[in-house]
Structures are given as C-alpha cells and as structure tokens.
Amino acid sequence: MTEFSESHDDPFALHLVALAVLDDQGVVVGWNRRAQELLGFSDTAVIGHRAFEVLVGPGELPAAREAAAKCRRADGWFGVLKVRHHDGQLVEMGLRAHAFSGDGQARQWLLAGALAADVLEWQRDRAVLDGLYRQCPIGLIVHGPDLRLLRVNRAIERFTGVPAAGFAGLPTGQMLIPDDARKSVDRVRQVMETGRPLVYSEQFVRLEQDPGRERVALVSSFRMEDSAGRILGVAEMIEDITERHRAQLRLALLDQAGTRIGTTLDVAETARELAEVMVPHLADHASVDLLQPVTRGEELTPALAGPVVRLGASSVGAQQPGPPHPHGEAVELAPDTPQARCLAAGRPVLEPVLASDWLSTEGHQGAHAPYPGVHSLIVAPLVARGMVLGVMSLWRSRRPDPFEADDLTLAQELASRAAVAIDNARRFTQQQQTAFTLQSSLLPRAVPDQPAVEVALRYLPASGAPGLGGDWFDVIPLSGARVALVVGDVVGRGIHAAATMGRLRTAVHTLASLDLEPDEVLSRLDDMVNLLAAEQEGAGERPVGEQVVGATCLYAVYDPVSQRCSVARAGHLPPVVTTPDGHAAPLELPAGPPLGLGGLPFEAREIELAEGSLLCLYTNGVIGERHIDADAGLTKLCAALTRPADALERTSQAVVDSLVSSRPSDDVALLIARTRMLPPDDVASWQLPLEPASAARARAFTSAKLTEWGLEHLAFTTELIASELVTNVYRYASGPATLRLIRERTLVCEVSDTSHTSPHLRRARTTDEGGRGLFLVAQMAERWGTRYTREGKTVWTEQPLSGMFT
Structure with a gap:
C-alpha cells in the first residue's frame, strides 16, 4: 500500500487514480497498474472475474450491491466502499463509477478509485483554498512573475x-499612491528574487481613491514555486490593523503621559506638560486654560466661573490657532465659544472648526478666522474631585484625519489625569503643613533614659514629596527592665498615612503593655491594619493615595538581664547588628508578610547580644533612595556602623551623611541602640518548690537580699508581695516557682511558674475567706502585670526605690 503524498495532488488525476472497467454483468475487463499497486491484484488475477467475487468481502456485499443499484439508476455514482486487498485486508477507497458504451457495444462501467484518506485530504485542501479566497478575513494577493496581479480575495x-475582478492584470501597487506603490513593488520583488519570506511587516499605506486616510497593514509574503522549482510568483497575506495600531498609539500616549504629567507640584508646570504631551501625538496644536482661583491655589466651589489663565500651549508650527491670548494673563471667555460651553457644562466638545469657535476677550473683537488648515477641534474639561478646573483645547491642521470618538475618549482620560495632578498641586501646600503638624505631634518627642539600652534617633521628612510618609520609631519600657525597640512604615503619604501611623503607634504601645512576644505583637497589629482598611472601605473613604493598604514593622525586645534579644518583622528591612569588636551585618530574620496582607504567620528569632553591641533599626528611606542600589546601601550602612564605641549621636550622623541625600525622596527613620547589661549584683533569683513552706522561704530570701541592697524600708511591702504571689502559685499553678528581684530605677519583684492561668484582680466580699491577696499586691506596688512565655507566665510588680511608706 502507498503512503500519503505530501503534494496533495488530485487523487483522481490520471497518474494517481486506480482504474477498472466492468462489463454490464460486473465482470472485470480492464485493470491498470495503479489499481494493482493499491490492491495487490495483478490484471490476470481479476480480469475475467466478477468484481463482487474478487474485490468485495462477504461482509461488504450489501453495501456494494446497494452502490451498484444506485449506479444503474443514475448511470453514475460516487462514494466510499471497503475493497478487499490481495492479502485479505480491507482498504477504504473513494470510488467514482460512470457508464459508457461504444458504437454498437453493450454498456460498460469505468471505476476510478483512490484511497479514501487521500480523497478526504484533497477535499479539505480545496476547501481551505476556497475559504482563503471567499471567506478569510485576512487579505490575499497573488502576484505573477511579471509583477502583475493574478488574483485577490474578498477581504x-x-x-x-x-x-x-478589477485587480486581474493590474501592475503591483496600482491602487496605492505613488510613494506607497514603489515600496510595494520593491517589497514583492525582493521576496521573489531572494526567496526569503517576509513575516508580519508593518506597512503604512494610502489608497489612490482615499489619499487623506492613512491605513496600517500587517504584511506577510512568500515566494511560490512548482515541483520543479520554477518561480510562479509571490503571495501576500495582508491584515488591516489600522484600528489596532491607533489603539496601541493611544495606549502608548497614556503610558507616556503617566511619566510626563505631574512630575512637579506646580500648577503651571503641570499645564505645560499636558499641552506638550498632546502635540504632535494626538493634536497639531494644544492649549490649557485654567480658572484664575486654581492658579492661586484657592478653594473651589461647584459654581465657580470667571476668567481663565492660559498656562500651557504647544504647537507643531510657530503659530498657535485662535486669537492672541497672552500667556499667564486672565481673560474672559466669549459665551458662544466651545471652551465657554465646555467650562459651563463640564462636558467635552468634539466638532468641526467654525470661524466663531475661538477664544476671545470680552469687549474685543468677536469672531476670529481660524489658523489656516485647522479643521477639527476637541475641548475637554479638566475635572478633579467633581470640580471643573479649566479646559484643554486640541486642534488638527496638518494631519488630514479629523478627530474621532476614540480621540475624544483619550483626550478626556489625559485631561482627567492632568486635572488630578493640577488639583494636587493646588492642595499641596495646605496638606503638607497640616500633615507636618499632625506627624510631629504623633512621633515621640523625647525618649527617656533606659537601663537596657542607650538610644540615638533620627527622623528626616522627604523633601518636596506630596505629603509626609508614615515612618515611625519607638522605644517602649517593658517589665523586668526590658525594652521594646520598634520601627515601622505605613504605605502611602499625606495626612491619612500620618494618622494611620499614629494609630499603629498607639496600638504597639498597648500591645507592648501586655508583654506579648514580638511575633504575637505583629499578628495583633496585622489584624488591626485589616480592620482599619475594612473601616475605610465601609465608610466609602478609599480615594487613591489615601487608603490604608498595609504597613511594615519591625519589633524587638531586649532583656539586659539575660542579654537576649527577640526580633520579628512584618515585611520590614532586617536590622543591622554590630558586635563590640566592630563587625556589622544584617540580622537574618524570616521576612513575614507586610501588615494588612495576611497569609503566612510571623516568626521571631532570639539572639544573644554582648554588652556594647549596636542594634540599628531603619526604614527604607535610609538605603532605598532611587539613586542607590539597595544592596549597596545596606553595605554602606554596615560600614557606617563598624565603630560601636563611638558616641551614638556621632554614629547616627555618620549614617545620615553617608546614605541620605540633602533632599531625600523618602522619609528617613533611624534608631540605633547600644545594649547594656544589668550588673549581676542587681539581680537575685531563687527557685522554690511547690509546698506550703515556699511562701515563708520567699519572705526570708526577700528580706535578706533587700537588707544586702540597703533597701530595708521596702522589706515589709516586698515580703508581702512575694509571699502572696508564691502562695498563688502553690494554690493555682503547677511545677516549681521562680522568685526574682531586680534592682534598677525601681525594685522589680517577679514570680514565674509553668502555668498559663491568668490571675484576675477582684474585690472580695466580707464573707469570703480568700481573694484579697492580689488586691493587696496591687495596693502595695506602683505597677503590676502578667507576661506570658512559651514555658508559662510571670507575675511582676514594680516599686519605687524611695519606698511607699518612708
């Protein structure tokens, strides 16, 4: 059996078709070589035999007899039958039968056959070819070797x-204007001579019957050859992408406008940027006219009207269309002009240019002749936050195409973006002053001296940024002489970012007072940021740039007794740790997601810091300046922190001088802490078994240590506190109790156990036998509380060293 031919020739062509001749009784009287190749029967094996006996299997006889009956009724038939091969297999073939008879001879039948798969493939190819010419939406042009058109399709x-039909025989490029026709001829000739196909070439063409309209076509060409390699011509596939191309240009203009409009917070500069973006990509001439109060930064009202000031103008030529209009001077709009109508109604205008459609000065000449060649006009209102700020006018004179509805939509989009930038510039000064006042009241003004660390702080606001950022830092004293170091950054700028920063800072103080672990503090803070975002969304307060979308934070707790520091971060930059010998490196921490995003849990890492180590916390303004690579900035930061023995204020200034520019583009928050260690003589700790005598031991240990420290005046109250706390452990907890006394600015008494049951302060009734111990502890101590660890809990108290009853 033969394989399928890739040439896809007509399978019923004379050199491919299998032929057999049957007499009127169905006896084979003729058999060609192709039939022998396809079915394996020689001519001697079939000639003289009935076709039903030799070529048709028993199972196919009904279908064959039905086909023979149809053939006799119509003197012809075409269909598919399974024919028996010499080896016994069945071959599916497409068959054509025709009756014929010679002069005076009986009727005979000519059977022409081909493999059914070849017939189907050939029919499919014919259908594809027919579709290319009749139904394909992509244009097809066939050029002959003489560079004349042979055929085109309906596209x-x-x-x-x-x-x-009008294209046949025309020279290549006949329908195009002369310049485009020459390019078309050169393109086809190059493909024909080199044989290299042209794929997706973008061509700009104008037709002779419509030279004012430029079209964009996507052209792919290839050379046609016959089986002998003879060149038959060139076929071109042409797709009209004019609308797609224009849409891409509009998108590119939108993208360009995003980077060129609103680069400064200056009203006049923004108006000029808008006019320059429009020319020449969308218009040949452009002007921007703003209401006079807008140029002065005054508050707007919905009914605001009056003179306008031209602050932006651009033109392809030297002359601007319309009447003379002094730049920067206020003029009145004639009420019949498109600009006045657009300003009054707040709706855009798209119309052909008339002689009267020009800006004019009240009391001066009325109509003005347009600039020669100007034929189309767009006037778009500059609307921001529901207020009309002015109008943008666009004219076309050099390009013949008038403005379309899509051009109007693009102009409105660009005008809206520019209007927001203009209004932002107007409001910038007032908002900046308010934000500075708010943020200065929210940041810590002074940090009290801490026994655990020595601290130096730096805060630098961004220079010329639209509103302050939400950077903050904090140093929070904790129980047990510990201290929490915090730095964070709220996403966004302005008053809302500063207010959110204040709310988060307050939340951190509240969570710190609960003595939570750093990872748990961040988890609670993450919940609060989500609540703030949901609160703003529910109140409908989500204008762009003012909503809470997240924040980053780093929270560290340092214990000067154990010299251990626990650190966790939520999407914030890792701290830099400098050892006493001067080695500075970023601390490797799990990153954690920024606050407000949710997802992965936060993780804390605990490290030991030798006395005199530096812990540097900072925001991305320190190393994230646009002109500094983040890795390079981190390297410079480490280099500035390699002298831990220097004064902290000098070290902080060295960091600012080496990394922060004189006009930083982002807020800078920097916190550097030098660790301290409490002297061992100021800390005393005892482990007490869980038995009734432990309270007495606690009183004895406490009395002896206070006498040693010279704090005998605190012995009575401290013994009572220690006794009550140890008794609570004996009654309600499990495992041994640990009593610890710490002498620093206050006297700290701590009792730890392995239980997580929280003690609650309550007022006992007169008939109650117990329940007064914690009440007495609260009365004797200046402060008290409970903190939890993974091993259990610690109840702590603080008393002033001067004593409460001295």
Missing part, C-alpha cells in the same frame, strides 16, 4: 472597495 475587496 481585499473590503480593504480597497474595488471588486476582486
């Missing part, structure tokens, strides 16, 4: 408006 009819 070319729609592209040119000329019937397909």
Whole structure:
C-alpha cells in the first residue's frame, strides 16, 4: 500500500487514480497498474472475474450491491466502499463509477478509485483554498512573475472597495499612491528574487481613491514555486490593523503621559506638560486654560466661573490657532465659544472648526478666522474631585484625519489625569503643613533614659514629596527592665498615612503593655491594619493615595538581664547588628508578610547580644533612595556602623551623611541602640518548690537580699508581695516557682511558674475567706502585670526605690 503524498495532488488525476472497467454483468475487463499497486491484484488475477467475487468481502456485499443499484439508476455514482486487498485486508477507497458504451457495444462501467484518506485530504485542501479566497478575513494577493496581479480575495475587496475582478492584470501597487506603490513593488520583488519570506511587516499605506486616510497593514509574503522549482510568483497575506495600531498609539500616549504629567507640584508646570504631551501625538496644536482661583491655589466651589489663565500651549508650527491670548494673563471667555460651553457644562466638545469657535476677550473683537488648515477641534474639561478646573483645547491642521470618538475618549482620560495632578498641586501646600503638624505631634518627642539600652534617633521628612510618609520609631519600657525597640512604615503619604501611623503607634504601645512576644505583637497589629482598611472601605473613604493598604514593622525586645534579644518583622528591612569588636551585618530574620496582607504567620528569632553591641533599626528611606542600589546601601550602612564605641549621636550622623541625600525622596527613620547589661549584683533569683513552706522561704530570701541592697524600708511591702504571689502559685499553678528581684530605677519583684492561668484582680466580699491577696499586691506596688512565655507566665510588680511608706 502507498503512503500519503505530501503534494496533495488530485487523487483522481490520471497518474494517481486506480482504474477498472466492468462489463454490464460486473465482470472485470480492464485493470491498470495503479489499481494493482493499491490492491495487490495483478490484471490476470481479476480480469475475467466478477468484481463482487474478487474485490468485495462477504461482509461488504450489501453495501456494494446497494452502490451498484444506485449506479444503474443514475448511470453514475460516487462514494466510499471497503475493497478487499490481495492479502485479505480491507482498504477504504473513494470510488467514482460512470457508464459508457461504444458504437454498437453493450454498456460498460469505468471505476476510478483512490484511497479514501487521500480523497478526504484533497477535499479539505480545496476547501481551505476556497475559504482563503471567499471567506478569510485576512487579505490575499497573488502576484505573477511579471509583477502583475493574478488574483485577490474578498477581504481585499473590503480593504480597497474595488471588486476582486478589477485587480486581474493590474501592475503591483496600482491602487496605492505613488510613494506607497514603489515600496510595494520593491517589497514583492525582493521576496521573489531572494526567496526569503517576509513575516508580519508593518506597512503604512494610502489608497489612490482615499489619499487623506492613512491605513496600517500587517504584511506577510512568500515566494511560490512548482515541483520543479520554477518561480510562479509571490503571495501576500495582508491584515488591516489600522484600528489596532491607533489603539496601541493611544495606549502608548497614556503610558507616556503617566511619566510626563505631574512630575512637579506646580500648577503651571503641570499645564505645560499636558499641552506638550498632546502635540504632535494626538493634536497639531494644544492649549490649557485654567480658572484664575486654581492658579492661586484657592478653594473651589461647584459654581465657580470667571476668567481663565492660559498656562500651557504647544504647537507643531510657530503659530498657535485662535486669537492672541497672552500667556499667564486672565481673560474672559466669549459665551458662544466651545471652551465657554465646555467650562459651563463640564462636558467635552468634539466638532468641526467654525470661524466663531475661538477664544476671545470680552469687549474685543468677536469672531476670529481660524489658523489656516485647522479643521477639527476637541475641548475637554479638566475635572478633579467633581470640580471643573479649566479646559484643554486640541486642534488638527496638518494631519488630514479629523478627530474621532476614540480621540475624544483619550483626550478626556489625559485631561482627567492632568486635572488630578493640577488639583494636587493646588492642595499641596495646605496638606503638607497640616500633615507636618499632625506627624510631629504623633512621633515621640523625647525618649527617656533606659537601663537596657542607650538610644540615638533620627527622623528626616522627604523633601518636596506630596505629603509626609508614615515612618515611625519607638522605644517602649517593658517589665523586668526590658525594652521594646520598634520601627515601622505605613504605605502611602499625606495626612491619612500620618494618622494611620499614629494609630499603629498607639496600638504597639498597648500591645507592648501586655508583654506579648514580638511575633504575637505583629499578628495583633496585622489584624488591626485589616480592620482599619475594612473601616475605610465601609465608610466609602478609599480615594487613591489615601487608603490604608498595609504597613511594615519591625519589633524587638531586649532583656539586659539575660542579654537576649527577640526580633520579628512584618515585611520590614532586617536590622543591622554590630558586635563590640566592630563587625556589622544584617540580622537574618524570616521576612513575614507586610501588615494588612495576611497569609503566612510571623516568626521571631532570639539572639544573644554582648554588652556594647549596636542594634540599628531603619526604614527604607535610609538605603532605598532611587539613586542607590539597595544592596549597596545596606553595605554602606554596615560600614557606617563598624565603630560601636563611638558616641551614638556621632554614629547616627555618620549614617545620615553617608546614605541620605540633602533632599531625600523618602522619609528617613533611624534608631540605633547600644545594649547594656544589668550588673549581676542587681539581680537575685531563687527557685522554690511547690509546698506550703515556699511562701515563708520567699519572705526570708526577700528580706535578706533587700537588707544586702540597703533597701530595708521596702522589706515589709516586698515580703508581702512575694509571699502572696508564691502562695498563688502553690494554690493555682503547677511545677516549681521562680522568685526574682531586680534592682534598677525601681525594685522589680517577679514570680514565674509553668502555668498559663491568668490571675484576675477582684474585690472580695466580707464573707469570703480568700481573694484579697492580689488586691493587696496591687495596693502595695506602683505597677503590676502578667507576661506570658512559651514555658508559662510571670507575675511582676514594680516599686519605687524611695519606698511607699518612708
């Protein structure tokens, strides 16, 4: 059996078709070589035999007899039958039968056959070819070797408006203007001579019958050859992408406008940027006219009207269309002009240019002749936050195409973006002053001296940024002489960012007072940021740039007794740790997601810090300046922190001088802490078994240590506190109790156990036998509380060293 031919020739061509001749009784009287190749029967094996006996299997006889009956009724038949091969297999073949008879001879039948798969493939190829010419939406042009058109499809009819029959015999490029025709001829000739196909080449063309309209076509060409390699011509596939190309240009203009408009917070500069973006990409001439109060930064009202000031103008030529209009001077708009109508109604205008459609000065000449060649006009209102700030006017004179509805939509989009930038500039000064006042009241003004660390702080606001950022830092004293170091950054700028920073800072103080672990503090803070975002969304207060979308935070707790520091971060930069010998490196911490995003849990890492180590916390303004690579900035930061023995204020200034520019583009928050260690003589700790005598031991240990420290005046109250706390452990907890006394600015008494049961202060009734111990502890101590660890809990108290009853 033969394989499928890739040439896809007509399987019923004379050199491919299998032929057999049957007499009127169905006896084979003729058999060609192709039939022998396909079915394996030689001519001697079939000639003289009935076709039903030799070529048709028993199972196929009903179908064969039905086909023979149809053939006799119609003197012809075409269909598919399974024919027996010499080896016994069945071959599916497409068959054509025709009756014929010679002069005076009986009727005979000519059977022409081919493999059914070849017939189907050939029919499919014919259908594809027919579809290319009749139904394909992509244009097809066939050029002959003499560079004349042989045939085009119906898509070319729609592209040119000329019937397909009118193209035959025309020279290549005949329908195009001369310049485009020459380019077309050169393109086809190059493909024909080199044989290299042209794929997706973008061509700009104008038709002779419509030279004022430029079209964009995507052209792919290839050379046609026959089986002998003879060149038959060039076929071109042409797709009209004019609308797609224009849409891409509009998107590119939108993208360009995003980087060129609103680069400064200056009203006049923004108006000029808007006019320059429009020319020449969308218009040949552009002007921007703003209401006078807008140029002065005054508050707006919905009914605001009056003179306008031209602050932006751009033109392809030297002359601007319309009447003379002094730049920067206020003029009145004539009420019949498109600009006045657009300003009054707040709706755009798209119309052909008339002689009266020009800006004019009240009391001066009325109509003005337009700039020569100007034929189309767009006037778009500059609307921001529901207020009309002015109008933008666009004219076309050099390009013949008038403005379309899509051009109007693009102009409105660009005008809206520019209007927001203009209004932001107007409001910038007032908002900046308010934000500075708010943020200065929210940041810590002074940090009290801490026994655990020595601290130096730096805060630098961004220079010229639209509103302050939400950077903050904090140093929070904790129980047990510990201290919490915090730094964070709220996403966004302005008053809302500063207010959110204040709320988060207050929340951190509240969570710190609960003595939570750093990772748990961040988890609670993450919940609060989500609540703030949901609160703003529920109140409908989500204008762009003012909503809470997240924040970053780093929270560290340092214990000067154990010299251990526990640190966790939520999407914030890792701290830099400098050892006493001067080695500075970022601390490797799990990153954690920023606050407000949710997802992965936060993780804390605990490290031991030798006395005199530096712990540097900072925001991305320190190393994230645009002109500094983040890794390079981190390297410079480490280099500035390699002298831990220097004064902290000098070290902080060295960091600012080496990394922060004189006009930083982002807020800078920097906190550097030098660790201290409490002297061992100021800490005393005892482990007490869980038995009734432990309270007495606690009183004895406490009395002896206070006498040693010279704090005998605190012995009575401290013994009572220690006794009550140890008794609570004996009654309600499990495992041994640990009593610890710490002498620093206050006297700290701590009792730890392995239980997580929280003690609650309550007022006992007169008939109650117990329940007064914790009440007495609260009365004797200046402060008290409970903190939890993974091993259990610690109840702590603080008393002033001067004593409460001295």
